[in-house]
Amino acid sequence: xxxxxxxxxxxxxxxxxxxxxxxxxxxxxxxxxxxxxxxxxxxxxxxxxxxxxxxxxxxxxxxxxxxxxxxxxxxxxxxxxxxxxxxxxxxxxxxxxxxxxxxxxxxxxxxxxxxxxxxxxxxxxxxxxxxxxxxxxxxxxxxxxxxxxxxxxxxxxxxxxxxxxxxxxxxxxxxxxxxxxxxxxxxxxxxxxxxxxxxxxxxxxxxxxxxxxxxxxxxxxxxxxxxxxxxxxxxxxxxxxxxxxxxxxxxxxxxxxxxxxxxxxxxxxxxxxxxxxxxxxxxxxxxxxxxxxxxxxxxxxxxxxxxxxxxxxxxxxxxxxxxxxxxxxxxxxxxxxxxxxxxxxxxxxxxxxxxxxxxxxxxxxxxxxxxxxxxxxxxxxxxxxxxxxxxxxxxxxxxxxxxxxxxxxxx
Amino acid sequence: xxxxxxxxxxxxxxxxxxxxxxxxxxxxxxxxxxxxxxxxxxxxxxxxxxxxxxxxxxxxxxxx
Numbered sequence: 001x002x003x004x005x006x007x008x009x010x011x012x013x014x015x016x017x018x019x020x021x022x023x024x025x026x027x028x029x030x031x032x033x034x035x036x037x038x039x040x041x042x043x044x045x046x047x048x049x050x051x052x053x054x055x056x057x058x059x060x061x062x063x064x065x066x067x068x069x070x071x072x073x074x075x076x077x078x079x080x081x082x083x084x085x086x087x088x089x090x091x092x093x094x095x096x097x098x099x100x101x102x103x104x105x106x107x108x109x110x111x112x113x114x115x116x117x118x119x120x121x122x123x124x125x126x127x128x129x130x131x132x133x134x135x136x137x138x139x140x141x142x143x144x145x146x147x148x149x150x151x152x153x154x155x156x157x158x159x160x161x162x163x164x165x166x167x168x169x170x171x172x173x174x175x176x177x178x179x180x181x182x183x184x185x186x187x188x189x190x191x192x193x194x195x196x197x198x199x200x201x202x203x204x205x206x207x208x209x210x211x212x213x214x215x216x217x218x219x220x221x222x223x224x225x226x227x228x229x230x231x232x233x234x235x236x237x238x239x240x241x242x243x244x245x246x247x248x249x250x251x252x253x254x255x256x257x258x259x260x261x262x263x264x265x266x267x268x269x270x271x272x273x274x275x276x277x278x279x280x281x282x283x284x285x286x287x288x289x290x291x292x293x294x295x296x297x298x299x300x301x302x303x304x305x306x307x308x309x310x311x312x313x314x315x316x317x318x319x320x321x322x323x324x325x326x327x328x329x330x331x332x333x334x335x336x337x338x339x340x341x342x343x344x345x346x347x348x349x350x351x352x353x354x355x356x357x358x359x360x361x362x363x364x365x366x367x368x369x370x371x372x373x374x375x376x377x378x379x380x381x382x383x384x385x386x387x388x389x390x391x392x393x394x395x396x397x398x399x400x401x402x403x404x405x406x407x408x409x410x411x
Numbered sequence: 412x413x414x415x416x417x418x419x420x421x422x423x424x425x426x427x428x429x430x431x432x433x434x435x436x437x438x439x440x441x442x443x444x445x446x447x448x449x450x451x452x453x454x455x456x457x458x459x460x461x462x463x464x465x466x467x468x469x470x471x472x473x474x475x
Contacts, residue, residue, distance in 0.1 A: 355428070
């Protein structure tokens with residue numbers, strides 16, 4: 001058997017490759033690793049097994065700086081989004097084999113529509129899956145609390161969208177106070193799904209402390225937003241027991257996250273406006289209710305007042321009638337007592353008069369006035385002659401004086 | 412002659428009846444007559460005043 005030197009083998013492979021790949025070809029692969037050096041981009045391309053996601057093929061590729069400029073002109077601003085780790089790309093490559101450096105793919109062109117189409121396909125698949133699992137409308141059917149004031153924010157702390165959102169909320173015209181807590185998360189790249197899902201779990205553990213969840217991002221290209229089409233994020237939003245509002249900064253198409261969220265907005269500022277208006281609307285309804293309460297209270301008060309006045313009048317009338325009757329009874333009693341007292345007093349007057357008259361009649365002076373005299377012997381009034389003897393001294397009392405004399409004869 | 416301070420109408424009447432009985436019996440000394448008649452007058456006045464006061468109060472019942 002013939003033995004080859006290494007150089008012979010490599011040179012042979014170089015000829016075989018050159019012979020078989022005379023024209024550039026298109027290769028589909030995932031960018032596994034990307035390193036930029038001196039204007040060139042060195043790429044590690046892989047293909048993963050669809051069933052277990054294990055790498056089944058791997059190869060190095062390079063975009064020389066001169067080609068980068070050409071490709072950028074062809075693809076436009078999405079170049080940076082296409083050439084990044086984790087993206088599946090369709091590359092036009094020149095296949096070469098170098099005796100020292102081995103197999104090398106030099107990228108000449110990138111088919112942007114392949115990546116975008118693939119993403120859309122994945123997006124549709126995710127939507128279908130969510131629909132099957134009944135997760136598409138779950139969050140949209142929640143009933144938010146009347147006031148959305150305590151807000152859990154999932155965002156990157158440095159994102160301009162996050163700062164806009166916080167400033168807009170805190171400087172609202174109504175002076176409403178919001179209680180905000182940031183759950184820091186990457187909002188793009190390979191880490192975002194894990195970050196966002198993990199934050200939803202954390203929020204769920206403190207669910208009593210919040211009224212809603214807001215996902216904020218500063219904006220970006222379609223590929224930038226691709227993470228928000230991921231199933232894991234959409235599922236976490238759907239299963240969240242609080243209404244989720246998204247403001248992930250896109251101008252045209254909605255992401256799957258927007259689709260399953262309670263409400264989606266194009267910008268973080270629009271989310272802030274919604275929250276402020278939502279609370280203002282509640283305050284407005286409160287004012288109307290208050291007005292209605294005041295009006296009804298006045299009506300009830302007036303009605304009650306009238307009833308009270310009527311009752312008061314009835315009570316007064318009854319009391320007056322009762323008092324009048326009592327007064328009449330009293331007057332009758334009084335008259336009866338007076339009449340009896342009068343009779344008694346008059347009777348007493350008569351008795352007194354009678355006594356007075358009697359005393360007057362019985363008084364010896366009254367008898368003496370009429371010419372009668374009173375005879376006394378030894379100090380006692382004489383009522384007959386029986387005890388008198390001749391020579392006894394007697395005194396005769398007249399009305400105007402006393403005469404002393406002696407008995408000369410007794411008949 | 413001053414009447415006792417605590418004199419009641421009943422006491423006064425009782426005393427007047429005593430005086431009448433004594434006069435009736437004729438055993439009142441002439442020397443005592445003056446005082447007795449004076450006392451009678453005072454007692455009758457006292458009783459009359461009492462009765463007049465009561466009479467006034469009876470009339471006053473109308474005003475209440």
